[in-house]
Amino acid sequence: MLSQIAASEDLVFFRPHQFLTREHDRPEALYDILEGWACRHRLLPDGRRQITALYLPGDLCDPMWSLAPTCHEPVIALTNVRATRKSLVDPSTIDRHKGFSSRLAESVERQSNWLVSLGRKTAVERLAHLLLELFERMRRAGLAYGQQCALPLTQTDIADATGLTAVHVNRTLQSMRSKGVLELHSKWLRIPDLGALRDLAALGPHDAL
Structure with a gap:
């Protein structure tokens, strides 16, 4: 992770197809996306992929990491990504993060909308x-x-x-x-x-x- 940190210890860059986190990793930070797109996905044994979340500029990747000890799905960059790193090692960092609760709620609501779309929509x-x-x-x-x-x-x-x-x-x-x-x-x-x-x-x- 330290190798990805650029000029500032809080600013990180990812290239396309680079992992922001891997499956079963213990995340040490959240990423506030400034530029670029990333996705969370799950692979089936035969290689089929389901994208379960998309991260765009302005998104926090991923609020749920603050609630679980490990990541269940990997997150990869789809484009070049620039983000600020919000440490999870110090819980007060999240407490001070502007709008964290509302962004967590938005993430949960978005997942519910995707579930309805996948389950019922044409x-x-x-x-x-x-x-x-x-x-x-x-x-x-x-x-x-x-x-x-x-x-x-x-x-x-x-x-x-x-x-x-x-x-x-x-x-x-x-x-x-x-x-x-x-x-x-x-x-x-x-x-x-x-x-x-x-x-x-x-x-x-x-x-x-």
Whole structure:
């Protein structure tokens, strides 16, 4: 871990595919993501992958580490990641961390939403929900520009987050693009009508993302 620390002892950098933590590791710190995207995932014995969480700028990776002695799933960088390191060795660090409780609650609520999406929603609804969620999270982080934001996920990443095949994701995204509800170009997402995408995601007017 010390080898990953850059100019400041609190600033860390990760390259794509580098582990922020491995399965069964005992985490010594949380990471406040400043730039870049990472994911938590679980591999089945045959190599199939399910992404169980995505970490974007403004996210804390991972609030749940403060409650468990070890990590049950690995976290890897999907892009170059820059983050600040929040020590778990000194519990007062977490007590002083601004908004820790609310970010923990957001993490739990997001997992509940993903569970509903995977268990009950159609392919179109799952994709619409995921893309809308990612856009809203980027917007809250001040990284959306008008109706668009960066989307560095591959179609395989999207498939592994939504429980679909990459082929199904490709076909469904093509259908959504042809209907004009979203645009994807050069790792950028544009949503012309947020209300229309919310409807497509089977989200009610008061459902949070």
